[in-house]
Amino acid sequence: MTHQDLVLPNGLTLVLVPQPAVHRAVAALYLRTGSRFETPDNNGISHFLEHMVFRGTPTLKSAHAQALAFERLGGTLYAATYVDHGVMSVSVPPRNFEQVIGLLGEVTTSPLFSDLEIERGIVREEILEDLDDDGRVIDADNLARAMMYEEHPLGYRITGGLETLARFDERMLRSHHARHYTTANAVLCLAGKIDEAACVKAVERAFGGMPRGSRVAATAPMNGQKKPRFSFVENQSSQTELRVAFRAVSERDRAEPSVEMLLRVLDDGMSTRLYERICDRLGLCYDVSGMFEAYEDDGVVDIAAGAAHERATVVLKEVFALVEELAAHGPTDEELEKAKNRHLWSVEAMLDDADAMASFYGLAALAGIARTPVARHEELAGVTRAQVRDAAQRVFRPERMSVVAVGLLSRAEENRMERAVKGFGG
Known part of the structure; x- marks a missing residue:
């Protein structure tokens, strides 16, 4: 192409x-x-x-x-x-x-x-x-x-x-x-x-009549966080919504491809760690998902789940256990190979999808990232297990984490959840 x-x-x-x-x-x-x-x-x-x-x-x-x-x-x-x-x-x-x-x-x-x-x-x-x-x-x-x-x-x-x-x-x-x-x-x-x-x-x-203007500047965020943050918002609902968010890396960081592969090991289909553990094996949620969003000067890895109120803290603890395992040991060879293959197949599928191609090239040009879909795959294909493990250790840290729960929790359950957050990484 x-x-x-x-x-x-x-x-x-x-x-x-x-x-x-x-x-x-x-x-x-x-x-x-x-x-x-x-x-x-x-x-x-x-x-x-x-x-x-x-x-x-x-x-x-x-x-x-x-x-x-x-x-x-x-x-x-x-x-x-x-x-x-x-x-x-x-x-x-x-x-x-x-x-x-x-x-x-x-x-x-x-x-x-x-x-x-x-x-x-x-x-x-x-x-x-x-x-x-x-x-x-x-x-x-x-x-x-x-x-x-x-x-x-x-x-x-x-x-x-x-x-x-x-x-x-x-x-x-x-x-x-x-x-x-x-x-x-x-x-x-x-x-x-x-x-x-x-x-x-x-x-x-x-x-031709669009004015030239000047490039709007973005102010980089500071990060003075020293410990995990937690917030509970009471809301009349059938489930408690959980968000476990970590400050990650920017789109220009050398570790960005490793964080992308970390996310793909976590959540790239129903056989990956997040869904298999939380939904298939334990039956705690109908759905759970992960996302990595990189900006020019920062990034976010976010894990989202909705669960029955009485199960919310259990779900949170399982998410913590999962990310701590990845930080300790990294992915298996099989997990990483599957993630790389799935990305390659998505690149091949873009050849039949003009919308996807326009999105890839348009965003890459706007961000000033000179790469093609094939070059991007080569970037990800070169990531090793050790680099994914190192990325997990860098991202999944207490001082980078913020947890939000929105739903109905008893005071005792709220306290249990807050203790779990404070104990993360300890």
Whole structure:
């Protein structure tokens, strides 16, 4: 698989990934935006702006007209906001690709910002999903990040809160758009069955007016944590949600591939350690999962589980035992080989998936990580058992851990859970 990196005259990075054998073409615009680039006064504005770009353009006067324009070409505009980036993408039949590039350029560079109050009401409903009747945050993921990063933006909620949402106006949205929707903060990736020369011309027409701007800076988080952190939030629910989160490594850390393989040993299918132990063998949960998220200057390994209230502490102790075993002994040869093979097969599957290819190359270019899917696999394939063990020893430490429980625990059960947290690694 070959790809081509170009820079347009206005500074926009364009990545072309031709896949002649597929029957779709994908345009994905990645932007350096998200909650980590916000402040307490405007937290949530990146997410709200993502919603507002669906509300029409100078030639598509309404949200309906805009949606119809994309759907007539065989695609649906997708958008999402994450902690440190945003994406807008669309997949269409190749014969309609140049037209859809034009639409994507218009939507991202010339939003109308109309129907602000309607969209504010929609986002309000989204925010309410993470709150209880008293307005308290009950989403375990948000609570864990806030505990880990305290006042740093990496601990902010992507959606923000009701207070900030109420303050957003057109002036603030236009200011945020002018700062982040610029070529210095954007990568456009085109993948699938594409005519490269025609695509370049279409992008120049559609995105030529995007301003250059300047790259938005990110402030690195400090870590003054000395011991495990624990928080219990009472919530009327059928289960207690657990999050066991560890500060990990950044995407540029030499140990990043080892931490990725550590996560894959923990959770990459139902036969891996986490699911086999907690669900299959002990029957404590319906589901349990692990995640590794790397940023430019930090990272998080997170383990999530939901369990009956009376079982929550038992589940937590089993998670602790599992990560301590990996830190002590590392994975087996068989586990590591299976994880590497599964990654290789996922890379091969990308050859038939234009969306996955656009995502890989777009994110890699936005982060400034020069690699191909094959090069990434070679990186992971070179990881040894000892390196995974060392990564586990580095990450699974008391002073890196934050634990959140959201549900119904008796006072005695809460105390047992807190003692278990304090005793981790002791």
